[in-house]
Amino acid sequence: RKEVEQDPGPFNVPEGATVAFNCTYSNSASQSFFWYRQDCRKEPKLLMSVYSSGNEDGRFTAQLNRASQYISLLIRDSKLSDSATYLCVVNANNDMRFGAGTRLTVKP
Amino acid sequence: DAGITQSPRHKVTETGTPVTLRCHQTENHRYMYWYRQDPGHGLRLIHYSYGVKDTDKGEVSDGYSVSRSKTEDFLLTLESATSSQTSVYFCAISDPGQVNQPQHFGDGTRLSIL
Numbered sequence: 001r002k003e004v005e006q007d008p009g010p011f012n013v014p015e016g017a018t019v020a021f022n023c024t025y026s027n028s029a030s031q032s033f034f035w036y037r038q039d040c041r042k043e044p045k046l047l048m049s050v051y052s053s054g055n056e057d058g059r060f061t062a063q064l065n066r067a068s069q070y071i072s073l074l075i076r077d078s079k080l081s082d083s084a085t086y087l088c089v090v091n092a093n094n095d096m097r098f099g100a101g102t103r104l105t106v107k108p
Numbered sequence: 109d110a111g112i113t114q115s116p117r118h119k120v121t122e123t124g125t126p127v128t129l130r131c132h133q134t135e136n137h138r139y140m141y142w143y144r145q146d147p148g149h150g151l152r153l154i155h156y157s158y159g160v161k162d163t164d165k166g167e168v169s170d171g172y173s174v175s176r177s178k179t180e181d182f183l184l185t186l187e188s189a190t191s192s193q194t195s196v197y198f199c200a201i202s203d204p205g206q207v208n209q210p211q212h213f214g215d216g217t218r219l220s221i222l
Contacts, residue, residue, distance in 0.1 A: 002150075013188050018206065030212075034184055034210050036210075042215070042216075043215050044151070044213050045213070046210045046212065067198060087150065087151075089210070091210075094202075094204050095153075096153070097150070097213060098150030098151040098152075100148060100149055101150070
């Protein structure tokens, strides 16, 4: 079993749609959590950290459920520019583990 | 953007040849990492460094070595490249002096071993 699992997608949604990505992790000692965005043939870039109480950054909302070892990312009012692969990342004692990513395509 | 430069950006070489990839940072961060990224896999850690001359193995370290003689430079060497090492390699840095610090990545090196 992979340490961090994500639905690979692809998710194809129209502009303006709301889309949610899920991620599960196996290491119960994990301490910090992140979502990264990766465009085609580019490096991963930090989208947002995920806090225990949940957090929001504009159209993006991240949630963490430690009991279920589950992280989510919600994107509201999708834009064409949101098309990318979204990586779930889990950190335990500075050992970062990456999901394989969920691919999102937003269409006009 | 974090000041991380990887070189070369692209390289094609033959099986059995040595290859060295360089990562240079201008952030004075203590921790540096080398990852490889392959289709269907998340980024997988090859080696990391927690200071000058201090390095340790990651998840997929076989066939790779690293060196860090200066804070700003972290080198990854494939002593005798194999076709299975064809991949995209990313360097990352972090400053774990604070809680919950994420890693920041360089632009990547596309390496093809023929």
